[in-house]
Amino acid sequence: MHRTIRTTLGLAAATAVLAIGLPAAASSASAATVTKTATASSFDFDDSWGYYYSKYWNGSRAKARGDVYEDEHHDGRFHVEGKLYDKNTPNWLCGYVQVKFEDEDGDDSTYWAKKCGSNGYRYFHFYENDVDSIQVRTCYYDNHHASKKSCGRWNYIYESDSEE
Incomplete structure (x- = not known):
């Protein structure tokens, strides 16, 4: 799969987890997003x-x-x-x-x-x-x-x- 498709699927999965309301999984997904965003800002x-x-x-x-x-x-x-x-x-x-x-x-x-x-x-x-x-x-x-x-x-x- 191409990276853009994987990224889209990953975002869809993270959205589904948030919608279900699993607080532990949601906080882990948010932490991963913050880390990636901080890295992406450098490049x-x-x-x-x-x-x-x-x-x-x-x-x-x-x-x-x-x-x-x-x-x-x-x-x-x-x-x-x-x-x-x-x-x-x-x-x-x-x-x-x-x-x-x-x-x-x-x-x-x-x-x-x-x-x-x-x-x-x-x-x-x-x-x-x-x-x-x-x-x-x-x-x-x-x-x-x-x-x-x-x-x-x-x-x-x-x-x-x-x-x-």
């Missing part, structure tokens, strides 16, 4: 994404999650940042995340980050100007064959609402 667009997973390899999967936002100081510049995890894989196999920025002409730029080993995570941060959509996918990277493998699907984390 023109701000949203979280993930966890997105690679396909299974020997019972394990790499995963990534993060945030996408529009820079308030540079109009049209979008940032994607996050954390990449690689759990329980041999040293020659690494967690791998790809971020693809696409402009309105269909031209794209793809960036990647790699995390080898089960300890901790790898932070990544990429940005591009004049973006029409942004997609993310998580894979494994085979260091022996210098190739991606076991990739999950591409996930849209941002799409412009303009229809020209």
Whole structure:
């Protein structure tokens, strides 16, 4: 589902909870809205994404999650940042995340980050100007064959609402 549809569904669900009159749930929903509003005031667009997973390899999967936002100081510049995890894989196999920025002409730029080993995570941060959509996918990277493998699907984390 696209983010705008999920946001609309989430707002409809929150409205239904308020209408039913569940005070505890309503106060939690209000707190979440206040937090998101405070974060959104720092940027023109701000949203979280993930966890997105690679396909299974020997019972394990790499995963990534993060945030996408529009820079308030540079109009049209979008940032994607996050954390990449690689759990329980041999040293020659690494967690791998790809971020693809696409402009309105269909031209794209793809960036990647790699995390080898089960300890901790790898932070990544990429940005591009004049973006029409942004997609993310998580894979494994085979260091022996210098190739991606076991990739999950591409996930849209941002799409412009303009229809020209």
